[in-house]
Amino acid sequence: MKVVVALDSFKGSIGAAAASLAFADGWRDAAPDAAVELRPMADGGEGTLEAFAAAVPGARRMPVRVTGPDGALVDAAWLLLPPTPDAPAGTGVVELASTSGIELLGERRAPWRADTTGFGQAIAAALDHGVSRLVLGIGSSASTDGGLGMLRALGADVTDADGAAVAPGARGLAAAAAVDVASLRRPPAAGAVVLTDVTNPLCGPAGAAAVFGPQKGLDADGVARADAALTHWASLFAGDPELADAAALPGAGAAGGTGFGLVAWGARLVPGAPEVAALIGLRDAVAGADLVVTGEGSFDGQSAAGKVPAFVAGLAAEAGVPVALVAGRIADDADTSGFTASVSLTALAGSPAASLAAPAQHLRAAGAALARPPR
Incomplete structure (x- = not known):
């Protein structure tokens, strides 16, 4: 299985590269044979x-x-x-x-x-x-x-x-x-x-x-x-x-x-x-994937307006590849219908404070959780 990890930064908590790496480590913990390819994303801001x-x-x-x-x-x-x-x-x-x-x-x-x-x-x-x-x-x-x-x-x-x-x-x-x-x-x-x-x-x-x-x-x-x-x-x-x-x-x-x-x-x-994606070759990586994982610090009702997760999800949809979401928090007004699975670090950690205190730890846990097949 080939998994492409294209997370944005979790603003004020962890950068895109470190977030993608932590998630990938968790995925490999649960599925050592998977091919995990990192394509950390950004839209011009921090990270x-x-x-x-x-x-x-x-x-x-x-x-x-x-x-x-x-x-x-x-x-x-x-x-x-x-x-x-x-x-x-x-x-x-x-x-x-x-x-x-x-x-x-x-x-x-x-x-x-x-x-x-x-x-x-x-x-x-x-x-x-x-x-x-x-x-x-x-x-x-x-x-x-x-x-x-x-x-x-x-x-x-x-x-x-x-x-x-x-x-x-x-x-x-x-x-x-x-x-x-x-x-x-x-x-x-x-x-x-x-x-x-x-x-x-x-x-x-x-x-x-x-x-x-x-x-x-x-x-x-x-x-x-x-x-x-x-x-x-x-x-x-x-x-x-x-x-x-x-x-x-x-x-x-x-x-x-x-x-x-x-x-x-x-x-x-x-x-x-789109410009970052073009420069890092994301479209080609997505086309050869079995699953794409994207996310950001706070996924809410505004995330569909040009933010990284929505853009990556659109690329995956064009390629016919399923996409999963990982976010620090997933707001009540967020539309997650386009994702095959979603994980909130706040839910994993038990509170926003706990999630923000150890983002890499909970991203690793999120990677392991998504890699395990549902029972």
């Missing part, structure tokens, strides 16, 4: 780098020290994927979560000061190496800076009405009066794609500030101020015909508006899960 590193032979981690979201130095890495005909000098994978992500702040929040400088510095490091193509994951942002820090790290000059550099973070957006891109570095020859699992525009009731600002520490007044600042920020680019409608693009509001900043830079927004 994207690890998923590529685990699934792409020859991928190399490239260490880099960057300025974190609160100004402190952070030791991070970008990933160099091997050359391909379309990217003869290799593809660089850069993850915002590990350079400018909210997890880097711990329990603290810095809604006005946090920025994306570190993400831009990591992109610059990949460009310095000479990659032919960039894949940029932008989930789990700590800031609502519209990509201001990222663009400045790549050479843009953003000044106020007096010609002085604006402050970093969301607080600098309202004061911005001019964006000079004369020294802005450009995307590599084969382009840059941006992985996102959200479709929010930059501004308005479904925009970056309104939807994601509260989790970053913005109160109601702060949301309104940040939304107005992002609207002003977008207006500075509206003179370019190619960017006139960029703020309304699905995904422009991702990562506190970093999606918009990357479009202004020249990158292209794409749904994360």
Whole structure:
């Protein structure tokens, strides 16, 4: 029996690669003769780098020290994927979560000061190496800076009405009066794609500030101020015909508006899960499988909207291969009808706290449980 394990990260608990490995170990405990193939998945957020590193032979981690979201130095890495005909000098994978992500702040929040400088510095490091193509994951942002820090790290000059550099973070957006891109570095020859699992525009009731600002520490007044600042920020680019409608693009509001900043830079927004799947060869792996296992930390009513489990389940359905679900929790409103079996780590562990305290242990137990034939 061939089993393909394609789990996403269990956010705040365990990454996709480690989760897939723990589950696979459990399956092998119960069924030692099974062929278990790991294809950890991601959609652009936390764990994207690890998923590529685990699934792409020859991928190399490239260490880099960057300025974190609160100004402190952070030791991070970008990933160099091997050359391909379309990217003869290799593809660089850069993850915002590990350079400018909210997890880097711990329990603290810095809604006005946090920025994306570190993400831009990591992109610059990949460009310095000479990659032919960039894949940029932008989930789990700590800031609502519209990509201001990222663009400045790549050479843009953003000044106020007096010609002085604006402050970093969301607080600098309202004061911005001019964006000079004369020294802005450009995307590599084969382009840059941006992985996102959200479709929010930059501004308005479904925009970056309104939807994601509260989790970053913005109160109601702060949301309104940040939304107005992002609207002003977008207006500075509206003179370019190619960017006139960029703020309304699905995904422009991702990562506190970093999606918009990357479009202004020249990158292209794409749904994360399909792009990751293509780069790690998931479709071919699924086609040769007897069973596919997917999952994420919380499987609920929104998981069908572009999240990894729904995407993987769709690939399996196309190939006529059954698919099982493993999740940290399975909410009451979740639709599991498309899965042949489902396991909740919370149910296995007895409580959410117990599940979160030892995710690898319970993922291993889930693997063993699904591998055993029903009595």
